[in-house]
Every structure is written in C-alpha cells, then in structure tokens.
Amino acid sequence: xxxxxxxxxxxxxxxxxxxxxxxxxxxxxxxxxxxxxxxxxxxxxxxxxxxxxxxxxxxxxxxxxxxxxxxxxxxxxxxxxxxxxxxxxxxxxxxxxxxxxxxxxxxxxxxxxxx
Amino acid sequence: xxxxxxxxxxxxxxxxxxxxxxxxxxxxxxxxxxxxxxxxxxxxxxxxxxxxxxxxxxxxxxxxxxxxxxxxxxxxxxxxxxxxxxxxxxxxxxxxxxxxxxxxxxxxxxx
Numbered sequence: 001x002x003x004x005x006x007x008x009x010x011x012x013x014x015x016x017x018x019x020x021x022x023x024x025x026x027x028x029x030x031x032x033x034x035x036x037x038x039x040x041x042x043x044x045x046x047x048x049x050x051x052x053x054x055x056x057x058x059x060x061x062x063x064x065x066x067x068x069x070x071x072x073x074x075x076x077x078x079x080x081x082x083x084x085x086x087x088x089x090x091x092x093x094x095x096x097x098x099x100x101x102x103x104x105x106x107x108x109x110x111x112x113x114x115x
Numbered sequence: 116x117x118x119x120x121x122x123x124x125x126x127x128x129x130x131x132x133x134x135x136x137x138x139x140x141x142x143x144x145x146x147x148x149x150x151x152x153x154x155x156x157x158x159x160x161x162x163x164x165x166x167x168x169x170x171x172x173x174x175x176x177x178x179x180x181x182x183x184x185x186x187x188x189x190x191x192x193x194x195x196x197x198x199x200x201x202x203x204x205x206x207x208x209x210x211x212x213x214x215x216x217x218x219x220x221x222x223x224x225x226x
Contacts, residue, residue, distance in 0.1 A: 031212070040123070042203070042218040043159075058213075090158055094212070102212035103149060104205075106158040 003027065004107035006091050011112045013085075021076045021110045023091035032074035033104065035090040036060065043090065049074055078112065085114045117142045119206050121217035128224055134191040136220050138204030141185070148180055148187045149205040149214060152198075159203055163189070194224040 004025040013019045025032065031050050035043040045058030049068040063082025068074050078085045088111050092104040118141040128134045138148075147166045151159035165171045165178040165187065177190040187206075191198055201221050205214035 033213075040218070042119075043216040045213060048213065102147065102207055102214070103161055103164050104214065105161060106151075109158045 004091060004093055004105060006089075006107040006110050008110060009108065011110055013112070013114050015114055016080045017114075018077055018079050019085075019112065019114075021078065021089055021091075021112070023074045023076065023107060024072055025074075025091075025093045025107075026072060027093055027095075027105065028071075029093035029105075030071070030096050031094045031102075032068070033092040033094075034058075034064070034066065034074070034076045035092065037088045037090060037109075046076065078114075085112060087112060117145075117206070117208055117215045119204055119215050119217040121202075121204050121220045123218060124221040125223050126220060128194050128222070130194060130196060130224055130226050132194050132224075134194045134198065134222055134224065136189040136191075136202050136204075136222065137186060138188070138206075138217055139186045140204075140206045140215075142206070142208045143182075143185065144209040145182075145185075145206045146209055147207040147214075148178070149207075150176075150178060150187075150189045151203040151205065153201045153203055153219065155200070162202075191222075194222075196224050196226055198222060199224050 007022045033048040034046040047066045049055035065077045091107040149164045150162045153159045175192045179188040201219040203219045204217040
C-alpha cells in the first residue's frame with residue numbers, strides 16, 4: 001500500500017526538550033511538506049522540500065529544523081526555541097512540482113503536547 | 116498577501132439535502148483549487164481539485180469554479196451524517212505550487 005506514515009501519533013515532551021517527528025512516504029513523490037494546525041486555524045506551512053538535500057522555509061519556520069537526506073523521508077525537529085510547540089503536525093507530499101496540478105496528500109499527523 | 120476565505124460555520128443541513136460550501140480567494144492569478152475533507156482529530160483528505168471555470172462532478176460531489184468572481188464552491192448532494200466534517204479549501208497561484216489553505220467550514224449533517 002502506498003502512502004505517507006507519520007510517527008508517533010501522540011507525543012508528549014517537557015518544555016526545553018527538542019523532539020523529532022518522523023515522516024516517510026512510498027508514493028515516489030518529489031516534494032514533501034510540513035504543516036502545523038492549531039484549533040480553529042488553517043494549515044500553516046513550516047518547511048517544504050522539492051528535492052533531496054534541499055529545503056525551503058515556509059511561513060512559520062522559526063524554532064523548527066528539517067532534513068531531506070532521502071527522497072522518502074522528511075523528519076521535522078521541534079526545537080526548544082519554538083515558543084508554542086503544542087499543535088497537530090501534518091506531513092504532506094506531492095508529485096513533481098513542475099506539473100500544473102499540485103495536489104497534496106497528507107499523512108495521519110502527529111499530535112504534540114509540550115508541558 | 117494571498118488570502119483564502121471560508122465561513123467557519125457550522126453549516127447544518129438535514130440528511131438528504133444539498134450542502135453548499137463556499138470559498139473566496141484574493142489572488143486573481145490563482146490557478147488550481149482543491150477541496151479537502153477533515154474529520155475531527157484526523158488529517159485532511161483530498162476530495163476534488165478543479166482548475167477550469169465551470170463544474171466538475173465526482174459522485175455526490177460537485178466543484179464549481181468562477182474565476183471572474185473569484186470563488187470556488189463544493190456541493191454535496193444527498194448529504195449523509197458521515198459527511199459531517201470540516202472542509203478545507205486550498206488555492207495555488209501562478210508560479211507557485213504551494214497552496215494557501217482556508218480555515219475550513221464545519222459541516223454538520225443531522226438525521
């Protein structure tokens with residue numbers, strides 16, 4: 001089955017700790033994305049990557065870091081510098097960005113709670 | 116600043132009725148339009164996309180695009196309680212493949 005997996009589903013951390021969220025896809029998609037969703041809010045883009053070893057900041061990159069060492073994987077690290085890290089984190093992917101239609105497909109999400 | 120606006124709702128419709136969800140966007144250069152369904156606590160699921168003016172039908176769902184008036188709609192015919200969810204509108208503009216998402220409209224279909 002092709003798809004996007006995120007782990008873990010729920011994550012609890014103490015304030016001041018860095019935490020890494022996993023995202024893996026076997027859809028052979030080139031582009032991958034990380035979004036954050038807060039209650040009653042739309043999706044806000046954190047980082048995105050078009051190709052391996054390259055990524056770009058989104059609208060709210062401060063306090064986050066990513067890597068793209070493999071086409072299939074795009075992990076997100078939430079650092080202690082992120083002031084309000086508690087949120088629902090969504091990973092998405094899409095096929096070649098140069099196509100005219102760029103539909104994104106989402107993983108199941110990771111709900112992070114920092115206390 | 117590209118904006119995508121949706122009425123937050125909730126929109127409440129009886130079972131079997133037509134639910135109409137609307138989305139307006141600010142960038143006249145917008146090219147691709149997407150509708151996602153998001154159940155509570157779950158991730159968004161792509162329902163439809165449209166890029167030409169007019170209607171696009173897929174089963175009980177119809178997307179309607181009017182670029183002159185800068186709105187895109189999603190109609191759900193024969194609404195079912197299982198359609199109760201938040202519906203997100205997403206728009207991409209010329210030169211960018213990164214969509215801008217609206218905040219979503221909550222739909223409640225009551226028996």
